[in-house]
Amino acid sequence: MENAQREVMEFDVVIVGAGPSGLAAACRLMQQARQAERALDVCVVEKGSEVGAHILSGAIFETRALDELFPDWAERGAPLNTPVQRDATYLLRSATKAHRLPHALVPKSMHNTGDGITRYVASAGDLCRWLAEQAEALGVDVLPGFAAQHSIIENGRVAGIVTGDMGIAADGTPTDNYAPGMELRARYTLFAxxxxxxxxxxxxxxxxxxxxxxxxxxxxxxxxxxxxxxEQHKPGLVLHGAGWPLSGSTHGGWFLYHADHGQVLVGLIVDLSYQNPWISPFDEFQRMKHHPLLARHLAGGERIAYGARALTKGGFNSLPKMTFPGGLLLGCNAGTLNFAKIKGLHTAMKSGMIAAESVFEALAAGDEGGRELTDFTRRWQASWAYAELSESASFGPAIHRYGTVLGGAYNFINQLVGGRLPNVHDTATDPGSLKPADAFSPIDYPAPDGKLSFDKPSSVFLSNTHHEENQPSHLKLVDADLPIRHTLPKYAEPAQRYCPTGVYEIVENANGDKQVQINFQNCIHCKTCDIKEPSHNIIWTAPEGGGGPNYPNM
Incomplete structure (x- = not known):
C-alpha cells in the first residue's frame, strides 16, 4: 500500500538479482573490502524463493571470469564437473534428415573444443547457489524471497529500491498476513x-x-x-543445431548436452523476431524432440524438469548505456550475452566484477554515493568481455536480415577475415515484426505422445511453479479490451501461443462474449509476453516475493 509505514534499511550497496552478474559483483566487493580492511554493507535481493530458483540457462560455461574471481574455484567445490569432450553442429533439413556441418565451416565462436579452452556442461542454477555461498561467507546479506518492486529515484539519482508488499488480496486490499515492503537504501544500487x-x-x-x-x-x-x-549417456557430449522445425523468417537453434549424473539437457531457442503469429515456440520444441537425431538421446528416458526464459541477444549494437546516477545496469539486464558463442554467464560475471571495482574505488575515496560512475564505462570498454561483444556485433543482425544460411555464411566469412566486413544493423523491433494472421495458415501441431513430447499443464507442473492464488495478477493489461477488439482479429491473439505455459486464454463469458483469461498462477517469469505483445499492451510486474518457478538445477 502506498501510504504504509515501511521499514528502512541502509547499505553501502544493494544488488537486485542473485544471478551470475549480481553475485559476482557481491563477491568482488567483499574481496576488496577484506583486502583493504574496510567495513562494507552489501545486500543482494532475489525474488525467487531461493537462490537459483529462477535461474535457467543452457549452459556451456567458460570459466574465464570465474578464474579471475576465485582462482581456486575447484578446491572450493564449484559445481563444474563435466568438461566438454565432443562437439558437433547439425543442420536439420527435415523432420527426419540431418546434415553434420564440418568443424571447419562452423564459426569459430561456436566451437566448444579444440582451442585449448576447457568448457563445462553446467547448471547455471547450481553455479549461482554456490556463488551465493561464497558471497555469504564473505559477509554479504543474501535475501531470497524479496521482489524488488520499485526503484527509489530522488533528485535525479537512484537511492535504492522498495521491495513488494506481502499479503495483498486479489482485490487489492490487505489480508491478515499483510506486511509492507521495505525500503532498501544504498549509496549505489546495481541492477542485475x-x-x-x-x-x-x-x-x-x-x-x-x-x-x-x-x-x-x-x-x-x-x-x-x-x-x-x-548405456546411452555420454558425459561431455555437446550438440548444437539449426533448421527444422523452424523455417522461413523464424530463426533460432537447438542444443542437447550430456551432463553428469545420467542427465541430458535439451532445449530450443526461438528468436522473438518471428513474423508468423501462429508460431508456438513450446510446440515447436515438443515436435523437435521427435527428430531421430535428438530422439535417440532421449528415448527410454524420463523428463524431470521444464522451464523457459527470455534471453537478451541484441549484442553490441543494442547495448545500452550501463551507468546512471546512483547505479549500474549489469549482465543480461543490459544485454551482455555473446550470442555468437551462445554464452553469457562469463560476460555477465565480468560486468559484475568490473562494477564492483568501480563502486569500491569510489567508496574507498570517500564518495557518499549517488554520482554517475563513468569510470565503470572506461573499465568495461577496456575489458575482454567488451571486446568479445564488439567482435561479434554483426552475428545476430546478419541472421535476422539474411536468414540462417546466408547470415551464417556472412558470420563465418567475417570471423575468417578478422571482423573486417561491414557491421550489420537490425533496426526492426521484435514485436513490430509480427504480421497479420491472415498472411499465414494456422499450424497444426501434432498431439504430444507423452514419451518425447508433452502438453503445457504437465510441463508447468515440472517447473514447480507456485503463486499465492489470492494476490493481484502481476501481468497487467494497459487496455483490457484491446485483445478482443484488436489483437484477436488482427493477430489471432498470439499470446495464446507465444506463452510457453498457457497463461493467456480466450474464453467466452456467460453472455457468449469473448474475453482474455490470464492464468497468472502458471507464469514462469520468462518475460516473453512483455517482449512480443505487438501492441505493448502487457506489462510484467513482480508478483509477491517467492512466487514463480522453483527450478532444481536448470
Whole structure:
C-alpha cells in the first residue's frame, strides 16, 4: 500500500538479482573490502524463493571470469564437473534428415573444443547457489524471497529500491498476513535482474540509456532436463543445431548436452523476431524432440524438469548505456550475452566484477554515493568481455536480415577475415515484426505422445511453479479490451501461443462474449509476453516475493 509505514534499511550497496552478474559483483566487493580492511554493507535481493530458483540457462560455461574471481574455484567445490569432450553442429533439413556441418565451416565462436579452452556442461542454477555461498561467507546479506518492486529515484539519482508488499488480496486490499515492503537504501544500487528485468526497463526509459542504440532483441529459450539410461549417456557430449522445425523468417537453434549424473539437457531457442503469429515456440520444441537425431538421446528416458526464459541477444549494437546516477545496469539486464558463442554467464560475471571495482574505488575515496560512475564505462570498454561483444556485433543482425544460411555464411566469412566486413544493423523491433494472421495458415501441431513430447499443464507442473492464488495478477493489461477488439482479429491473439505455459486464454463469458483469461498462477517469469505483445499492451510486474518457478538445477 502506498501510504504504509515501511521499514528502512541502509547499505553501502544493494544488488537486485542473485544471478551470475549480481553475485559476482557481491563477491568482488567483499574481496576488496577484506583486502583493504574496510567495513562494507552489501545486500543482494532475489525474488525467487531461493537462490537459483529462477535461474535457467543452457549452459556451456567458460570459466574465464570465474578464474579471475576465485582462482581456486575447484578446491572450493564449484559445481563444474563435466568438461566438454565432443562437439558437433547439425543442420536439420527435415523432420527426419540431418546434415553434420564440418568443424571447419562452423564459426569459430561456436566451437566448444579444440582451442585449448576447457568448457563445462553446467547448471547455471547450481553455479549461482554456490556463488551465493561464497558471497555469504564473505559477509554479504543474501535475501531470497524479496521482489524488488520499485526503484527509489530522488533528485535525479537512484537511492535504492522498495521491495513488494506481502499479503495483498486479489482485490487489492490487505489480508491478515499483510506486511509492507521495505525500503532498501544504498549509496549505489546495481541492477542485475537478468533478461528484461522490469526495473531495468524502467531505468532505461527514465534515463534514456538506449539512446543511439539499435533496438534490443530477444529470444525465448525453452529447456528440459532428462534422466536417460546409463548405456546411452555420454558425459561431455555437446550438440548444437539449426533448421527444422523452424523455417522461413523464424530463426533460432537447438542444443542437447550430456551432463553428469545420467542427465541430458535439451532445449530450443526461438528468436522473438518471428513474423508468423501462429508460431508456438513450446510446440515447436515438443515436435523437435521427435527428430531421430535428438530422439535417440532421449528415448527410454524420463523428463524431470521444464522451464523457459527470455534471453537478451541484441549484442553490441543494442547495448545500452550501463551507468546512471546512483547505479549500474549489469549482465543480461543490459544485454551482455555473446550470442555468437551462445554464452553469457562469463560476460555477465565480468560486468559484475568490473562494477564492483568501480563502486569500491569510489567508496574507498570517500564518495557518499549517488554520482554517475563513468569510470565503470572506461573499465568495461577496456575489458575482454567488451571486446568479445564488439567482435561479434554483426552475428545476430546478419541472421535476422539474411536468414540462417546466408547470415551464417556472412558470420563465418567475417570471423575468417578478422571482423573486417561491414557491421550489420537490425533496426526492426521484435514485436513490430509480427504480421497479420491472415498472411499465414494456422499450424497444426501434432498431439504430444507423452514419451518425447508433452502438453503445457504437465510441463508447468515440472517447473514447480507456485503463486499465492489470492494476490493481484502481476501481468497487467494497459487496455483490457484491446485483445478482443484488436489483437484477436488482427493477430489471432498470439499470446495464446507465444506463452510457453498457457497463461493467456480466450474464453467466452456467460453472455457468449469473448474475453482474455490470464492464468497468472502458471507464469514462469520468462518475460516473453512483455517482449512480443505487438501492441505493448502487457506489462510484467513482480508478483509477491517467492512466487514463480522453483527450478532444481536448470
Amino acid at each position: 535482474e537478468g533478461s528484461r528485468g522490469h526495473l531495468g526497463q524502467q531505468l532505461i526509459r527514465h534515463f534514456a540509456l538506449d539512446a543511439g542504440c539499435d533496438p534490443q532483441h530477444y529470444a525465448t529459450g525453452l529447456k528440459e532436463l532428462w534422466e536417460v539410461p546409463a
